Structure formats: C-alpha cells, structure tokens
Amino acid sequence: MNAAKRKHNKRHDTHTEHYLVPAALFLLNVLAVHVVYAYFNAVRNQIGWLVLLTLAFVALSSAIWIKNRIYLWCSMIYYAALLIYCCV
Amino acid sequence: MSKRAGKAENNKKLFWRLHHWVGLYTGILIGALSLTGAVAVFIPEIDGWIVRHHYNAQSSPSPTGDPQFSQSIDSLINQHPDYSSLSISLPDHSGQVVHADVILRPESGNLKRVDFFIDAGKDRIIGQRNHQNSLANYLRQMHVRLYEGYWGRQLVGIGGLALAVVAITGLLIYGNFMKKQSWPKLRKTRDMRIIMADWHKILGISALAFNVVIALTGAWLGLQPWLMRWLEIKTPNTFKAAIVMEPEADKTMHVNWNEILKTAKKEFPALQPRQLSSSTNGSGTVTVRGNIAGQIYERDINVLVLSKTDYRPIFKYDVRQQPPSHKFYFIQEALHFGDFGGLMLKALYALLGLTSGFLSISGFVIFLLRRQKKKKFQWADAWKTTFVYSVAVLLFLIGIALISLFIGYATASLIAGILINTLLIGLIGYALLRYLFRLFNRNHRPSA
Numbered sequence: 001m002n003a004a005k006r007k008h009n010k011r012h013d014t015h016t017e018h019y020l021v022p023a024a025l026f027l028l029n030v031l032a033v034h035v036v037y038a039y040f041n042a043v044r045n046q047i048g049w050l051v052l053l054t055l056a057f058v059a060l061s062s063a064i065w066i067k068n069r070i071y072l073w074c075s076m077i078y079y080a081a082l083l084i085y086c087c088v
Numbered sequence: 089m090s091k092r093a094g095k096a097e098n099n100k101k102l103f104w105r106l107h108h109w110v111g112l113y114t115g116i117l118i119g120a121l122s123l124t125g126a127v128a129v130f131i132p133e134i135d136g137w138i139v140r141h142h143y144n145a146q147s148s149p150s151p152t153g154d155p156q157f158s159q160s161i162d163s164l165i166n167q168h169p170d171y172s173s174l175s176i177s178l179p180d181h182s183g184q185v186v187h188a189d190v191i192l193r194p195e196s197g198n199l200k201r202v203d204f205f206i207d208a209g210k211d212r213i214i215g216q217r218n219h220q221n222s223l224a225n226y227l228r229q230m231h232v233r234l235y236e237g238y239w240g241r242q243l244v245g246i247g248g249l250a251l252a253v254v255a256i257t258g259l260l261i262y263g264n265f266m267k268k269q270s271w272p273k274l275r276k277t278r279d280m281r282i283i284m285a286d287w288h289k290i291l292g293i294s295a296l297a298f299n300v301v302i303a304l305t306g307a308w309l310g311l312q313p314w315l316m317r318w319l320e321i322k323t324p325n326t327f328k329a330a331i332v333m334e335p336e337a338d339k340t341m342h343v344n345w346n347e348i349l350k351t352a353k354k355e356f357p358a359l360q361p362r363q364l365s366s367s368t369n370g371s372g373t374v375t376v377r378g379n380i381a382g383q384i385y386e387r388d389i390n391v392l393v394l395s396k397t398d399y400r401p402i403f404k405y406d407v408r409q410q411p412p413s414h415k416f417y418f419i420q421e422a423l424h425f426g427d428f429g430g431l432m433l434k435a436l437y438a439l440l441g442l443t444s445g446f447l448s449i450s451g452f453v454i455f456l457l458r459r460q461k462k463k464k465f466q467w468a469d470a471w472k473t474t475f476v477y478s479v480a481v482l483l484f485l486i487g488i489a490l491i492s493l494f495i496g497y498a499t500a501s502l503i504a505g506i507l508i509n510t511l512l513i514g515l516i517g518y519a520l521l522r523y524l525f526r527l528f529n530r531n532h533r534p535s536a
Contacts, residue, residue: 018263021271022293029297036436037429041382
C-alpha cells in the first residue's frame with residue numbers, strides 16, 4: 001500500500017461517512033427548521049433558549065464539516081437532548 | 089460469503105430496485121409536486137400582493153386600531169339575500185383588506201363563490217373577484233389535487249408515499265453507493281452520469297429528513313379521506329350547534345362584529361382571530377377561528393363559538409388542551425406547509441422542497457445515461473428526453489393556470505382530469521404490457 005492510499009484510508013472513516021454524517025445531516029435538517037421557528041416566535045424571556053439552539057446549530061454544522069467522531073456524537077446528543085426537553 | 093452477508097446483499101439489491109422503479113414511475117409526479125409545493129408555501133404572500141396591486145385594494149388606517157367591517161357585511165347581506173355561507177378573513181398586517189368570502193346560491197343559476205375586499209379603515213367594499221378563478225386557488229388546488237377533482241388528492245397522497253419510499257430506500261443504499269467517497273465531495277470527472285450521481289447522493293442525503301417529513305405528511309393529507317374511512321378515524325374538533333331558529337331568520341340577523349371580537353378576546357385571550365363565520369342553518373351562532381402564537385398546528389384550528397343573540401360562548405376548542413391524538417392530527421398540515429416560522433421558514437421550506445424536484449430530474453438523467461452506456465438507449469439523447477419531459481410538465485402547469493384564470497376553474501379542472509387520467513392509464517398500460525411481454529419472452533425462450 002502506498003503512502004497516498006494509506007493517507008486516504010486514514011482520512012476516510014467508513015463508519016463516520018456512512019452512518020454518523022447522514023445521522024447528523026438528518027438532525028441538522030430538523031434543527032435548521034427549529035432555529036428559524038424559535039427566532040421567529042421568540043419572546044424576551046427566551047434568549048437563553050435561543051442561545052442554546054444557536055450553539056447546537058453551530059456545533060452540529062461544524063461537526064459535519066470537521067467529521068470528528070466524538071464531536072459528531074456529542075453535538076448530536078446535545079441537540080437530541082434539547083429536542084426531547086422541548087417536546088416534553 | 090456467509091449466509092448473513094448474503095442476506096444483507098440481497099436486501100440492498102431489493103432496496104436499490106425499489107428506489108429505482110418507484111423513482112422512475114413516480115419521478116414526474118414528485119417533480120411536479122416539488123415545484124408546485126415550493127410556490128404553494130407563499131400563497132398568502134402572493135395573494136396579498138395580487139389583491140394589493142392587481143385589484144388595487146388596500147386598507148386605510150383604522151381609527152380604532154381594530155379592523156372595521158360591520159357596515160360592509162350588513163350591506164353585503166342586504167344586497168345578496170340568496171347567500172348560503174359567509175366567512176370573513178381578517179388581515180394579518182396593516183394595509184391589508186378584510187376578505188368576505190360569500191357563497192351565493194341563486195334560485196336560477198349556478199352556485200358562485202365571491203371574494204369581496206373591504207377597506208378595514210373606512211369600512212367600505214372596494215372590490216371583488218371570483219374566488220374559484222383566483223391564482224391563490226389555482227396554486228392550492230394544483231398542489232393539493234393536481235386540479236383533478238375525482239381522485240387527484242389521493243394521487244398526490246400516493247406521490248407522497250412514493251417520495252417516502254425513495255427517501256428511505258435512498259438512505260439504506262447510501263453507504264453502498266458512497267463507498268470510499270466522502271460527503272460532500274464530488275468526483276473529478278467529465279462523465280455527466282457520475283457528476284449527476286454525485287449531486288443526487290449529496291443533495292439526497294442532505295435534505296433527507298425534510299423530504300421524509302414532507303413525504304409522510306403529504307401522504308397522510310392526500311390519502312386522509314381513504315385512511316380515515318378504512319381506519320375509522322373520527323375528525324377532531326367537529327362541533328355542531330343545535331338549531332334554535334329558522335334559517336332565514338338566522339341569515340338576516342344583525343351581528344355586531346366589534347362586540348364579537350371583544351368577547352373573543354375576553355373568553356379566549358390567547359386566540360389570534362383570523363376568520364369569522366356566521367351561521368345560516370338556524371343555529372344562530374358566530375364561529376371565531378384563529379391561531380395561538382408559537383404553536384405548530386394547522387391554521388385557524390382554535391375555535392370559539394358564540395351565540396348571535398347574546399354573544400355568550402357556546403363552544404371552545406383550544407388545541408393546547410386537547411389529547412395527543414388531536415395534536416398529532418392537527419400538526420400534519422403545519423409541518424407540510426411550514427407556516428409557523430414566518431417568511432424565512434417559508435424560504436427554507438421552498439429551497440429544501442425543490443431538492444426533491446432536482447432529485448427526480450437527476451435520477452431520471454442517471455437512468456437514461458446508464459441505459460445509453462449499455463447501448464440500450466440510442467434513439468435520443470438523454471438530455472433531450474429529460475428536457476422534453478420537464479417542458480411538458482411546465483406546459484401542463486402553465487396551460488392549466490391560464491385556463492383557470494381566464495376561462496374558469498371548471499374547464500381547467502375538466503382538461504386537467506382528462507390529461508392526468510389518460511397519462512395514468514397510459515403509464516399503467518405500458519407497465520403491464522412490458523411485464524407481460526417479458527413474461528412471454530421468458531416462457532418461450534428456446535432452451536439451450
């Protein structure tokens with residue numbers, strides 16, 4: 001195996017590419033709609049909630065871009081927790 | 089290969105086949121619905137613009153701050169004693185007119201639905217139009233039932249179901265097709281099939297959740313009449329007030345609309361009234377419908393029914409206090425049309441909604457280019473074929489729009505019905521003949 005191929009394999013993590021990125025993109029779709037909805041309907045005492053949602057959006061988008069496995073898991077769990085809290 | 093790995097491989101082949109055939113046979117429907125849906129989310133804005141600029145109808149500032157329309161409604165009732173239904177839509181923003189949607193049932197002649205525009209500042213009727221032939225009605229009817237009155241709605245529901253199938257099977261085969269490719273990288277090539285395939289995969293997976301939600305809510309909304317009958321689901325929020333007077337007396341009874349709005353504010357403070365309707369069946373009631381800020385439910389689903397005689401509340405439906413089954417029922421339309429987050433959310437919905445249209449076109453191009461590669465498809469260029477199909481869909485949409493606007497809804501609906509059903513019979517007939525032909529060839533193939 002040559003060096004370039006080894007470098008490519010190291011960069012390409014099949015588990016991340018085939019499972020984690022699609023799952024994160026799935027959540028990002030929901031989050032994008034959620035953020036716009038939250039900003040549109042926000043009232044004064046909800047600034048904290050808006051900050052949490054914006055952080056989730058930044059975290060999830062950057063995690064998809066960086067593709068770090070732990071970062072992806074953390075940002076997905078973080079938003080999933082916000083979503084569950086919001087629904088319950 | 090182990091038994092388990094073999095089974096997984098067979099499943100993937102099945103998912104791919106499903107994705108391929110369902111996409112191929114329903115792609116044109118999904119593409120048309122994607123385009124009409126992306127425009128349909130803006131119906132209130134488009135209609136508001138048309139009323140303001142084409143009909144030159146706008147409201148002057150109201151002296152009290154509240155919309156004024158009582159005198160105009162009284163004069164409408166006096167002018168049209170043959171009316172059978174009256175519904176008043178209140179403006180969302182200042183400057184917009186009050187709409188009085190009146191159904192006229194003359195003793196001689198056909199039923200007519202007229203939309204009157206009322207200046208909410210001066211309480212004066214400043215214009216009218218035929219509701220059925222409006223652009224807003226065209227946009228809604230085209231997306232909801234393809235302008236086909238008999239079973240167009242169910243056909244759209246089947247389109248939603250097909251989109252759900254292609255989206256879910258697309259996810260299941262995603263890994264197999266990406267192999268060593270990373271999201272969102274496009275392979276460096278001049279092969280158009282590979283370029284389209286890369287865009288198809290990347291956009292498909294990027295808008296997957298949105299498309300699944302649109303598909304499932306669309307399937308439910310389209311197939312709702314059938315599903316509710318089969319599963320014996322009762323429509324929530326159906327209140328029928330008792331009959332207390334003669335219908336004629338009910339129709340001519342004076343209503344103080346300002347008092348109605350004041351009572352609504354007192355009895356249901358969270359309600360943002362958007363629609364008022366007066367009974368004509370003898371129940372002597374006024375129904376106030378509206379939204380509650382920040383709630384993701386179907387428009388105007390919260391209801392307050394007041395008596396016309398003393399304005400006391402008879403029935404109240406606050407969706408927040410309803411069981412989960414009611415909430416689930418009424419969330420479908422809001423999720424499908426995205427009208428709970430202002431213009432920005434509508435723009436996001438339109439953008440993401442257009443991805444399913446792009447996916448049906450790119451999927452079709454990939455299919456044709458693959459056939460071309462296998463030398464099975466030489467009689468025409470793949471791009472020309474795609475162009476012809478796309479232009480045919482656009483011509484259908486524009487043609488029906490022009491007929492509906494300038495000739496009438498009924499004619500447009502008749503022509504759309506003939507075209508759609510002919511196309512459908514042709515498609516099913518072609519698929520059936522193709523299958524029988526293949527079966528015949530297989531059975532009569534000379535054995536080696």
